[in-house]
Amino acid sequence: MTENNRTEDAFAFLGKGNGIRQLIRDFEWGATPLGRVETWPGSLRTATALLVQSSVPIVMLWGEHGIMIYNDAYSVFAGKRHPQLLGSKVREGWAEIADFNDHVMKVGLAGGTLAYRDQELTLHRRGVPEQVWMNLDYSPVLDEAGTPAGVIAIVVETTGEVVARQRIAREHERLLQLFAQAPTFMAMLRGENHVFEMLNPNYQALIGDRDVIGKPARDALPELADQGFWALLDQAYHTGEPVSRWSERLVIIRSPDIGPEERFIDFVYQPIKSDSGTVTHIFVQGSDVTERVIAEHRQRLLVNELNHRVKNTLASVQAITTQTLRGAMSLREASDSINDRILALSRAHNMLTAQNWTGADLSDVLDTALVLDGDPGRPRFDVTSPALRLEPHAALSLALALHELAINAAKFGALSRPDGRVDIVCETARLEDEEVFRMTWREKGGPPVQTPQRRGFGFHLLERALPVELSGKVRIHHRPEGLVFELSAPLSAIRESADLG
Structure with missing residues (x-):
């Protein structure tokens, strides 16, 4: 070998x-x-x-x-x-x-x-x-x-x-960070009992400071029992189809000290399926849209209120024009009177618009209405008035009435003379079981007063319209020494309601 x-x-x-x-x-x-x-x-x-x-x-x-x-x-x-x-x-x-x-x-x-x-x-x-x-x-x-x-x-x-597991872990960590930093609320619910597995800070803020991880949703948030949310969760879980709602009302107890709170939410329940197609989780995502819903509600109210005010304004302009033309002696007189009255109406609207039509202070109503050419700063008016907030309709009616009184005084009354003056006293008082508002307009230093033979728009506004608008009473005295106007109305009819502030 x-x-x-x-x-x-x-x-x-x-x-x-x-x-x-x-x-x-x-x-x-x-x-x-x-x-x-x-x-x-x-x-x-x-x-x-x-x-x-x-x-x-x-x-x-x-x-x-x-x-x-x-x-x-x-x-x-x-x-x-x-x-x-x-x-x-x-x-x-x-x-x-x-x-x-x-x-x-x-x-x-x-x-x-x-x-x-x-x-x-x-x-x-x-x-x-x-x-x-x-x-x-x-x-x-x-x-x-x-x-x-x-x-x-x-x-x-x-x-x-x-390396693959590390990549998945990094991706998972990134998703968790996105989950935590998301601007919407998010939660993951496991199984048919909808057990909380995780939630982000926005979801925690929605439900308040309570520990829900590991708890079935029905046990964790018992106040939602009769609000329909559990039925929607069950629907998403058993059908495998997402469920969405918008501006849904939610009554939640985020703090025992505060009690039930009304919120509005947009949300989706998104089923998560395994490789076999079986639903294993429900992903909850949504937004607290309470501020949006409130804003939309306010917008609807504002639009309705705007429509109402436009109609009222047009009716006021129509009434001013019709009544002024009916009582005017000439087209020039009618034109000047209509312009003055519409300008007074405009000033009153501007005053209320500056306050978002929530009301106006009585002092602002007086300042706005008592504007006369050649009399800046009201040196010929002696005004006494309490601090009082008027509701919008009362403020507008009172401003127009004061304008008519001032124009009449400038043309025919105390303010037509250099030494003439007007005392205005506004006060509140209790008569029997009712609080009332009273205003007295008293002219002095003017020409002798006579009862007018012709009643124009101004007196129609003062004697007929104003009492109806304010649910009050008006008396006009044509005394030789000067005209006296007295208004008495329930304080509740003119004062701004507390819930409007």
Whole structure:
């Protein structure tokens, strides 16, 4: 038998095949502590034969130096370190993790085992440092005497899985941050009992300071029992179809000290399904739109009020025009009177608009109405009035009445003379069981007063319209020393209501 035949026979335990088998046949084992293959113990041959046939990456570390013998799958793992690793000492072959492998050798040769899951190591497999993760299982290999002679390692790289999990974890963390920072309220409910799994700060603000995580929604928010929300949640869960509502009324107890609060919300219940199509969760997302609903309600009221005021204003202008034309002696007189009265109406509207038509102070009504050309600052009026807030309709009616009195005084009464004056006294009093508002207009220093033979728009407004508008009474005295106008009305008819402030 030739030397070559003897060599072939020595490697017969490897079986047939190329790749790592051929490299093992060609390697100069006599230059290593293992010696020529012909001298290998049966345990080493058997272990080598087993590992080269495995499709799982396996490396055997023989003897105290940990001489490396591995299979084809491990050569792929080794990268550019293969084939130099074959027959090398493990501490030198993987010098960057020498301490780690030193520990492995000590434990394995002492008969111990080691197992690592997703073990992180930095290897130089392609000429540069590379962060990798692996599942590693180490077991001792016994010789013929039952003594640990080497260590066998099953090496399964998990870098791809670990990196994927890390990426998913980062994405999950990012989603949690978005969840927490979202401008809308959000919650995740699990199962048919709708157990709270997580919620963001806006949802917490909506329900108040209470711990709901891990609790069924019905137990966590009992005040919602008769408001229809649980039926909608059940509908979304059992049908697998999203449920949406807009401007839905919600009565919630966010604080026991405050009690039930009315809120309005837009929301959607979005079913979350598993791979099998079964609904597992309900994602709740929505917005507290209470301010929007209130604003829309106010807008509707304002539009309705605006329509009402426009109609009233047009009716007032029509009445002013009709009554003025009916009583005027000439077109010039009618034109001047109509202009003055519409201007007075405009000033009164401006005054109320500045207060958003919530009302006006009595002092502002007096200042607005008692504006006469040539008499800035009211030096010829002596006014006494209490602090009183008038409701809009009363303020407008009183302003127009005062304007008519002032115009009449300027044309025919006390203010037509340089020394003429007007005393105006406004007061509140209690008569029997009712609070009343009284205003007295008293002229003095003017020409002698006579009862007028003709009644124009001004007296129609003062004697007929004003008492109806204010639910009060009016008396006009044409005394020789000066005209006296007296108004008495229930305070409740002219004072601004408390809920309008």
